[in-house]
Amino acid sequence: MTLPGSDHTPDVRPNRTVATRTPADLPTRSSLRRAQAAAAPAARSGRPSVKRSVVSVTVMTLTAGLIGTMALPAFASNPAAANDPSVGAASTSVSTSHAQSVAVADDVALADATRDGYTATSQADLNAAALATQREAERAALAASYASYTGPTAAENVAASASGTVATPGAFSLSAVYNTALQYVGTPYVFGGATPAGFDCSGFVMYVYSQYGISLPHSVTRQGAMGTPISAAEAQPGDVIIFDDGSHDGFYAGNGMILDAPKPGGSVSVRPLWTSAVHYVRYGA
Numbered sequence: 001m002t003l004p005g006s007d008h009t010p011d012v013r014p015n016r017t018v019a020t021r022t023p024a025d026l027p028t029r030s031s032l033r034r035a036q037a038a039a040a041p042a043a044r045s046g047r048p049s050v051k052r053s054v055v056s057v058t059v060m061t062l063t064a065g066l067i068g069t070m071a072l073p074a075f076a077s078n079p080a081a082a083n084d085p086s087v088g089a090a091s092t093s094v095s096t097s098h099a100q101s102v103a104v105a106d107d108v109a110l111a112d113a114t115r116d117g118y119t120a121t122s123q124a125d126l127n128a129a130a131l132a133t134q135r136e137a138e139r140a141a142l143a144a145s146y147a148s149y150t151g152p153t154a155a156e157n158v159a160a161s162a163s164g165t166v167a168t169p170g171a172f173s174l175s176a177v178y179n180t181a182l183q184y185v186g187t188p189y190v191f192g193g194a195t196p197a198g199f200d201c202s203g204f205v206m207y208v209y210s211q212y213g214i215s216l217p218h219s220v221t222r223q224g225a226m227g228t229p230i231s232a233a234e235a236q237p238g239d240v241i242i243f244d245d246g247s248h249d250g251f252y253a254g255n256g257m258i259l260d261a262p263k264p265g266g267s268v269s270v271r272p273l274w275t276s277a278v279h280y281v282r283y284g285a
Contacts, residue, residue, distance in 0.1 A: 138265070139264070142190050145197050146193055148197070149197035153194070154203075154215075154218075157207070158210045158213055158215045161211070162213060172212045172213075173238075174236050174238030175236075175237065177212060177284075178259070180211060184199065186268060187261070187267055188266075189261050189263055189265070189266045189267060191264060193261075194206055194207050194218055200261055201248050201260055201262075202223055202249055203218055205223060205251065208251075209283060220242065220243070220248060220249045221246040223240065224240075226281075227282055232280060236254070237252055237254045238251060238252070239280050239281065240280070240281050240282070241273065241279075242278060242281055244279060252280060258271060258272075
């Protein structure tokens with residue numbers, strides 16, 4: 001139908017035919033059973049295929065595991081693999097990813113830390129200690145030897161010479177005195193010693209002269225004061241050399257030499273005179 005004054009043509013749609021089903025078109029029970037029977041063989045034919053797929057996957061998994069188990073020891077025993085930078089990088093990555101942090105409270109006090117001090121004994125110290133021990137043993141032995149001396153002392157020599165009960169080594173002379181002094185070469189130095197068991201410097205001079213009846217004090221300065229001063233040109237072996245500072249004395253041995261008991265650790269010997277700061281004295285003249 002067209003309205004007056006309008007040129008619009010109405011939408012005329014064709015009529016849709018609706019098919020209707022009759023009870024004869026619906027499936028019956030017998031037709032359903034026949035359809036199920038036809039589908040059953042197809043379903044049964046698909047099951048073996050699924051089983052074969054599962055078995056294949058299982059076998060591949062086991063095979064991969066065996067290969068990995070065999071390859072691991074070989075990798076572990078391979079130095080090249082152990083030094084592989086990629087291995088170290090992987091380890092560092094794992095360590096970094098598992099890093100931990102510790103939170104410390106602000107009121108925690110720091111413990112004082114000090115460096116322990118250790119010192120080591122040097123070889124020089126060990127040598128010095130060994131030498132000191134040796135010398136101490138020598139001094140002890142000399143002291144024991146000195147204490148065991150049973151011969152005459154210087155005072156006893158002088159007394160015996162005066163009484164005439166003991167013969168002197170011979171008539172007094174400077175050469176006789178010097179030869180008597182030479183008999184004691186090798187006698188050890190003993191501080192304060194004045195017997196053949198051990199001499200110090202003035203004790204040596206005192207003991208030798210005592211055998212000729214000449215009594216001298218056990219002192220360098222006092223021995224120097226008792227003698228008659230002579231010049232170096234007049235000195236003969238047997239005269240006594242006195243050090244100007246009063247530290248030492250001994251017998252003049254001629255040719256710029258001295259026969260003396262030197263110092264601890266030494267022994268009576270003849271040696272060059274090492275200083276000109278000396279003067280000479282003579283006894284028995």
